Amino acid sequence: MKKIRLITQIFLIMFLMGHVNAQTGTEILKKMDEIMFSAKDLSATNKIVIIDKNGKQDVREATIIQKGDEMRLLRFTSPASQAGIAMLSLPNDVMYIYMPAFAKERRISSSVKNQKFAGTDFSYDDLQAQPFSEKYTAELSKTTSDSYILELKPKKAGEYSRILLTINKTEYYPISTEFYDKSNTKIKESKYTFEKVGKYWSPAQIEMNDLKKGSKTKIQMLNPKYDQGLSDSEFTVRKLTN
Amino acid sequence: MKKTLSYIIKFRTLILLTILAITLVMGWQMKNLKINSDIISSLPDDDPAAVLYKEIGEKYQGSTIGIIIVNSENLYSAQTIADVATITDIVQSTKGVESVTSLANIINIKTDEYGLEVGNLVDIYALPETEEELMNLKNEVESNEMYKGVIVSNDGKSTIVMFTLATDVNQEEVGKEIKEKIAAQNFSHGITYGGLPMMMQELSTIIFNDMLWLIPSVAILLLIILFLSFKSVRGTILPLITVSIAITWTLGLMAILGYDITMIGGIIPVILFAVGSAYSIHVINHIRENQEEDYRKRILSSLGYLVLPVFLSSLTTVFGFVSFIFGSYLTMIKDFGIFCAVGTFFSFILALTFIPALISFFPTPPRRVSDKESLLTKKFLRPLSSLVLKYPKYVLIFWISLVILGIIGTFKIDRSTNLASFFNKKSETRIAEETLQEQFGGSAPVYVLFKGDVHDPDFLAKMGDFSDFLKTNPHISHVTSIVDLIEQMNEAMGEGRKLPTDRAKIEQLWFLLEGHEVMEQLVSDDLDEAIIQTRFSSINTNDTKKFIDEVEEYITAHQDENVTIQLSGIPSVYVNMDSSLLKSQLSSLSIAIVLVLLLISISLRSLKLGIMGIVPILVTVSAVFGFMGFTGISLDVATVSVASIVLGIGIDYSIHTISSFNYYFKIKNDIDYAIKNTICIIGKSIMINATAVGLGFSVLLFSHLIPMKFMGLLIAISMLLSSIGALTLLPIMIIINHNYKNKLLTKKQLKTA
Known part of the structure; x- marks a missing residue:
């Protein structure tokens, strides 16, 4: 009888532990989202460096303004052939592109989220400014001295079957991610560098490695400015033409 | 020479053990043999088209296309689209696959008054399921020339999943893996496969199955022929064992040297059975009919007599095969030539070592040669000799018209290098290729590089x-x-x-x-x-x-x-393969002619006799070419080798005829007597040998590959023609030559008188 009780207790503890872990995982992820989307708005310059498998570099520059987690305007300034191309992201997956050579804007959409964005190693999905906790369920798989490692599973089937996300234990910003495909092969990995800008933790550089292709892309955030009080009118189609 | 030969008996145990040891080692090595049906790898490295093809493959995600055809009565159903997505996924996750294109992931640029969307026709993460979504997909496919007749058939009943392969992978293996994975899904649709990697995979299966069936078949056939002609166990089993050892050595050597079994390499064993058994038959037969009382002496005297003619006979055959080394463009034909030559040489060596060493342990009394005339002599050879002696003009007219027809037909010969045409018309591969041609614009990729x-x-x-x-x-x-x-x-x-x-x-x-x-x-x-x-x-x-x-x-x-x-x-x-085929044919044939002519002239000590000896074979070759032209048999990787093989084997018949004529003419200075005896006596063994070789090759008729079938047929016909040529055309030439010589002589005598 005693034995049975013991076993029941062990099961109860294990169940509770599992429960606690799951909760903690979700909590940690939510905390990370809060850190990443805490600012009201942002303006900065992005430097995008694409390095192919032979080491050849291709550099692009763009200015970026963002408000909340759903409005963003990206405008390329170099190279010359792409200067002036602007992309506006609005809520509900609405996206516009402006092409100066045509002097026209067009609403664009990509039905395929795993499609690469403008030749970089980031997919449209990767660049989406949507909180992680909305897209993934999280479970804490490991805790180290300075980080949490979460295992994320997509809520809706997509390019990745699971993601291993490492989060800074004290500040809750992401450190690195490993992306796995359906056959559980690691296909991509990314590294984040965060810096404190004012009261926010700001991403200074995100590096994405495409392990299959052997190429990598670095996005560097230069001159980030937070909470400037950008109005919604900055994020309209009219503003695309500048 | 005699001393050397006596060693064979003296060290017979050692010889047998050595042969056994080598056979065991080579047999063990054979397990490493691989079938390789990749024709691209068989192209020489300096072929510009092949080089560019490989380069494009490396740069643009593979140049070799594999195609999976999904047939469905109801293509635009949620199930079929889901299955296509599954197949796409299976292919994509297979190692060695560079890119996949299917309904499930093909690019789609949608435009309307509001804007544009660069995406895919189908969202793989939200497949169309409702009636409306599926109808939309159908309309989209049917109205867009990028899809209709490209990814979905013109008749709307099938769709394809197309994939390209990395250049550095075993394409056949990848094809096999994909096929197996798809088979495991048990789809309800009819699924067929096309494109080079799938054809290669199928080809390998056929090569393997052909080897599995054709080798025992030719062995059994040989067994029957040998038993009927020898009516003794020894005479039936020994040649078979000898050739089997030679084949084991040859295949073992291929494995050790890292060669693969190619499309034509698969028939090397069949060829060796047909060609290589002759040497053992000669040895056994001669020992059996030798009247020497002492058994050992009998063996040695037979060997002494046989060494040179058997060596010459094997050497001409080797020359026929060796001619491919210098004349061919495809490496697989070269390799085929090399190893057929090696195997022939092994058969020769074994006939003169293995057989005497082994049978020396089992003495038998000499067999009385019966005086009774065989059916073959009575019903065929005697009438043939009368024909030659009584109506030489008609016989000559027959052969000359055959040559003329042959030359006319030669110009009609088609060439065929397309892998698809090697498969039987009713085979799945061929049907799949036809579907691809009719519904999807074919399977052979073309690239134009700018x-x-x-x-x-x-x-x-x-x-x-x-x-x-x-x-x-x-x-x-x-x-x-x-x-x-x-x-x-x-x-x-x-x-x-x-x-x-x-x-x-x-x-x-x-x-x-x-x-x-x-x-x-x-x-x-x-x-x-x-x-x-x-x-x-x-x-x-x-x-x-x-x-x-x-x-x-x-x-x-x-x-x-x-x-x-x-x-x-x-x-x-x-x-390129096509134009090289013609060059291959011309160069390997001319090399074979020169080598064989040289050898026969030296052995007969007369260039004139050499030329006379080679004429029946050349006539045979031209008749065979004509036959190909008139019947529509194409020149291809296998049939291109027929002429040189025939030259190498058929020349033996001429050598036999000429030597025999000289022998009988020396006995009684009477040309009619010499010709008659030659045709009736030596003709018997020529006919038996030609029948055995011809029947051996005819086993290839049961191959599942069209080129092999035709190769078997053509060589079988050639054996018949060249043997009869050696027994009719050649004697007539000898008579003409003799009469001409006599005339000259009489003229001279008249002059001196």
Whole structure:
């Protein structure tokens, strides 16, 4: 009888532990989202460096303004052939592109989220400014001295079957991610560098490695400015033409 | 010589043990043999079309296309689309696959008044399920020329999943893996496979099955023939064992040296059975009929008598095979020649060592040669000798007309290099290829490589013009290049379905396309090259040749300092193989003629006799070529070897005839007597040998590969013709030569008198 009780207790503890872990995982992820989307708005310059498998570099520059987690305007300034191309992201997956050579804007959409964005190693999905906790369920798989490692599973089937996300234990910003495909092969990995800008933790550089292709892309955030009080009118189609 | 031969008996145990040891080692090595049906790997490294084909493969996500055809009565059903998505996924996750294109992931550029969408036709993560979604998909496919007849059949009853392979993988293995994985899914649709990697995979299976069935068949056939002619266990079993050892050695050596079994390499054992058994038969037969009382002495005296003629006979055969080494373009034909020659040599060595060493342990009394005339002599050879002696003119007319017909027919010979044409008409592979030709524009990829500035409007315009030009060919149905995508994007920007003339516009449209998977298949990373991809649907050699010629002509006329254009792809490879086939035939045949003529002239100590001896074989070869021309049998990787093989084997009959004539003419200085005896006595063994070899090769008729079938048929016919030629045409030439000599002699005598 005693034995049975013991076993029941062990099961109860294990169940509770599992429960606690799951909760903690979700909590940690939510905390990370809060850190990443805490600012009201942002303006900065992005430097995008694409390095192919032979080491050849291709550099692009763009200015970026963002408000909340759903409005963003990206405008390329170099190279010359792409200067002036602007992309506006609005809520509900609405996206516009402006092409100066045509002097026209067009609403664009990509039905395929795993499609690469403008030749970089980031997919449209990767660049989406949507909180992680909305897209993934999280479970804490490991805790180290300075980080949490979460295992994320997509809520809706997509390019990745699971993601291993490492989060800074004290500040809750992401450190690195490993992306796995359906056959559980690691296909991509990314590294984040965060810096404190004012009261926010700001991403200074995100590096994405495409392990299959052997190429990598670095996005560097230069001159980030937070909470400037950008109005919604900055994020309209009219503003695309500048 | 005699002393050397006596060692065979003296050290018989050692010899037998050594042979056993070698056989065990070689047999063990045979397990490492692999079947390799890759014809691209058989192309010489300096073939420009093949080199470019491989280069394009490395740069543009593979050049070799495999195709999976999914047949469904109801293509636009949620289940079928889901299955296509599953298959796409299976293929994508297979190692060695570079890219996959199917309904489930093909690029789609949608435009409407609001804007554009660069995406995929089907969202793999939200497959169409409702009736409405499926109807939309159907309408989209049927109204877009990028899909209809390309990814979905014209009749709407099948769709294809197309994939390209990395250049450094075993294409056959990848094909096999994909097939197995798909079979494990138990789809309810009819699924068939096409394209080179799938054909190679099928080819390997056929080569393997052919070997499995044809080798025992030829062995059993030989067993029957031997038993009927020897009526003794020894005479039946021993030649078979000897050849089996020779085959084991040959295949073992191939394994040790790292050679693979190729499409034609698979029939090496069959050929060795047919060719190599003759030497053992000679040895056993001679020992048996030798009247020497002492058994050991009998063996040695037989060997002493046989060494030279058997050596000569094997050497001519080896020369026939060796001629491929110098004359061939495809490495697989060279390898085939080398190992057939090696195997023939092994058969010869074993006939003179293994057989005497073994039978010396089992003495038998000499057999009385019966005086009774055999049926063959009575019903065939005697009448034949009368024919030759009484009506030489008619016999001569028969052969001359055969040569004339042969020459006429030779000009009608078709050539065939397309792998698809090697399969039986009713085979699944062939049917799949036909579906691909009729419904999807074929399976043979064509690539046109453009070098220049990819963003330059003139460069793109040139590519566009080239695509239009390609489409005028009846065997080209769809062309893919970056031009189509740019035109569609331009349309989406509201500027019409055409190429922008402004460079800046092109660069900005490019921005949206960049990163899409299809770009890696169409444009180089450095933007200094772009390719046009298309498929050629005809498997006919003349169509292919015409197409390549027209394209090359167009290229010459349209290249300039800014744009260089090169053509590659499977049709180019086939055309190069085709022209090389003819060269191979001519050079290997001429090399074989020279070598054999040299050998026979030396052994008969007369160039004149040598030429006379080779004539029946040349007549046979021309008749066989004519036969090919009139019956539509094509010259291909297997039939190209027939002439040289026939020359190497058939020359023996001439040597026998000439030596025998000399022998009988010496006995009684009477030409009629010598001819009659030659035809009736030596003719018997010639006919038996020719029948055995011919029947051995005829086993190939049961092969599942068309070239092998025809090769078997042609060699069987050739054996018959060359043996009869040696017994009719050659004696007549000897008579004519004799009469001419006599005339000269009489003239001289008259003069001196």
